[in-house]
Amino acid sequence: MERILTPTNYELIPLNDLTNVRFYTSVDTGSYIASHWHDAVEIIYLLEGELMITVENSSFRISAGQCVMITPNQIHSTLCAQPNRAIVFQIPVAFMEKFIPDVKQMQFAFHDPAETRIMQTKVKQFKDILLKMQVLVDSGADGAVLRFNSLLFEVLFQLYHNFGTFSASKDTARRNRDLEKIFPVLNYITENYNRPIPLSEIADVAMLQAKYFCRFFKKCMGVTFLEYQNEIRLSRIYDDIINTDDQISHILERHGFTNYKLFRRMFRERFGCTPTELRNGSLSAS
Incomplete structure (x- = not known):
């Protein structure tokens, strides 16, 4: 079951009642989503095809195998010019701040491909977790939500320690x-x-x-x-x-x-x- 997150943000995010996040596999035959923001970290892991993304007026293209992270309240838009398939993962700040008290003062991002070998390893580990979560969501097996939630907290840990930086309050x-x-x-x-x-x-x-x-x-x-x-x-x-x-x-x-x-x-x-x-x-x- 999903509920709608309705704080003062622009894109309303349907949340799963059992996980408090939105996680799904997107199959896009072509779309243009105009500039918007939401009070959530958004992660897009492209599995097939290409996607043009504009974040705060900086545009770039990601290809299959690449992942992008958009920090909460960043203005962004997407253009799918050809069919693609991607994991889309949105984690509301309202959920994160239960476990990361200063999350509203943080920004989250990484480069893919990463610039250093250490960061390459961290990004690869992060992608592996996303793929495991996708298998659990798609399978719908008994107990899958328990394993999903355990991986969700691993994601929060990695966001905080590996991909988060504090901004001026x-x-x-x-x-x-x-x-x-x-x-x-x-x-x-x-x-x-x-x-x-x-x-x-x-x-x-x-x-x-x-x-x-x-x-x-x-x-x-x-x-x-x-x-x-x-x-x-x-x-x-x-x-x-x-x-x-x-x-x-x-x-x-x-x-x-x-x-x-x-x-x-x-x-x-x-x-x-x-x-x-x-x-x-x-x-x-x-």
Whole structure:
């Protein structure tokens, strides 16, 4: 059974009642997930294919066999240009802080491939644990949840000792306050993205003056308000192009794009192809 984690974060994470985390094998035929964050460590271990990831405006590609760790409250997006399969593991801070009191002042990350032999060994051990957890989840055998939870605490130990660093507490607290303040703004954009949203209207949601709101939004999200709204539109359009046979003009209208020339330029900049090429399987993200 799963429940929804609902603190002041953007992506709502379905949690397993018996483990307090989310762990699953993702099979993705193609997707674009716009910039978002969550109050959880996210681990993506790519088993097949490739995945483009943008974290705090830094983009990189991971291939089969590579793993990435995203620290809580980091703005990130993902682009699956070709089918892939991955282990996705999300561990909420609310769960971690029961056992790691200072976890809210910590950041979690590692490089894969690792830069030193010692870290290479640690990353390999971490991946081996993920694979063992995957077998347990997929098997559903009697007692599997007990073994899964024992491995979960091994993961917490490794996060704390091998992949965690402390950040300046004032910076972390300020960052969390900013994210809490912008949370209702992102919700409002998500609910109204397919229509023009006047600057004065969205600034009122944030309870800020319009001029200050623009600076605040850019500081938090790394993009302007309009760029973010278009990102949401592109993610919905991308999904519909792949998963429906609807005419592209109808898809654009559904998601609020009225300027086809602008849309076509933005789509090619983001995905490296035209909507028709995407539908025909010619996507080659750069």
